[in-house]
Amino acid sequence: MNLRRLKYFVKIVDIGSLTQAADVLHIAQPALSQQLATLEGELKQQLLVRTKRGVTPTEAGNILYAHAQTILRQCEQAHSAVNSAGLALNGQVSVGMAPGTAASLLALPLLQAVRSQHPGILLYLNENFGSELTDQTVNGRMDMAVLYGNKAIPGLSFVPLIKEDLYLVATHAVPHPGNYVELADVAKLNLFLPRTHDVLRKLVDEAMALRRLSAKVIGEIESATTLTAAIASGLGATILPESAARAIVGPANAWMSCISSPTIQAPLSLCLSDHLPLSQPAQAVQKILLALVAENREEVRTLLAVG
Incomplete structure (x- = not known):
């Protein structure tokens, strides 16, 4: 896992749509789908379920979402602390x-x-x-x-x-x-x-x-x-x-x-x-x-x- 993929994953869950998340993140949807597939491959778990209305996290996806928020928040705090030294x-x-x-x-x-x-x-x-x-x-x-x-x-x-x-x-x-x-x-x-x-x-x-x-x-x-x-x-x-x-x-x-x-x-x-x-x-x-x-x-x- 890397921070960029975690950021992508959190944004997809927050928005509930791959298409809209791609627009917000300013990347092509196929590229975003590939990042998600790579993340699922690394964890050997399906993280999202695709429906006609968008995407929803699986049980594994909800667990990763909670951890990803914490990880990203700590990284932001570390970045802020270093910059404000x-x-x-x-x-x-x-x-x-x-x-x-x-x-x-x-x-x-x-x-x-x-x-x-x-x-x-x-x-x-x-x-x-x-x-x-x-x-x-x-x-x-x-x-x-x-x-x-x-x-x-x-x-x-x-x-x-x-x-x-x-x-x-x-x-x-x-x-x-x-x-x-x-x-x-x-x-x-x-x-x-x-x-x-x-x-x-x-x-x-x-x-x-x-x-x-x-x-x-x-x-x-x-x-x-x-x-x-x-x-x-x-x-x-x-x-x-x-x-x-x-x-x-x-x-x-x-x-x-x-x-x-x-x-x-x-x-x-x-x-x-x-x-x-x-x-x-x-x-x-x-x-x-x-x-x-x-x-x-x-x-x-x-x-x-x-x-």
Whole structure:
């Protein structure tokens, strides 16, 4: 294998068409097909399946695609590091953030600090759900991510940031219990929660199990927009970390109440790959992010408290 063939292969998979990929790469389609055939011959595996609609990767092709992205990314980082030796840092750095997290309060300060300290760094912020962000961080498509959770996941390491209490969120179709609501009362309500693999769902399920309770889940939602609409409709309630709860109560015309007996806390962490080294620009962004969290920890808590 060589880098050129890997680049060709990744581009073909991204576009889903040999013809269109050849146009983008500015090479003849027969030549591109020959490069693909050579790559398949080297690996002794069929990598793509040709259909009337284009091409799709085989199982072996998907595996190579993930590795190729990592290899190409590391080569780009090496090239950038060598070229920028002794010079100002430059290059793209990607930071994922789970929707509605307290870290989103630091997104603008992060952009401002990176722009001020390292104007050559292009910061890419991606707001997505935890499972998607962890997958992208493992395979090297995301440099780092701020999300809920701190339990061991193969290929990842976690740096603790802050902890947030979980809150019940509902409209006035559900009687408002006051500032606090017991978990046993939460278990009686119709709930919209994420799917069972989600960190927040696991926290809720574990707390329920310890009290010999079970959540009455009437819908599994992993879209902030859809969840807001579902809560606003009065069909059910949801459980969210404090920052996410405060973000939804206004648009949904809802109330929020801290869950007690027991209190459930969601750890917010900085997620990193444990096997892919960060580029120099990514290290600089990580340093700024951790400094912002340390400097603004009390400010973040104050912002949460006032809403």
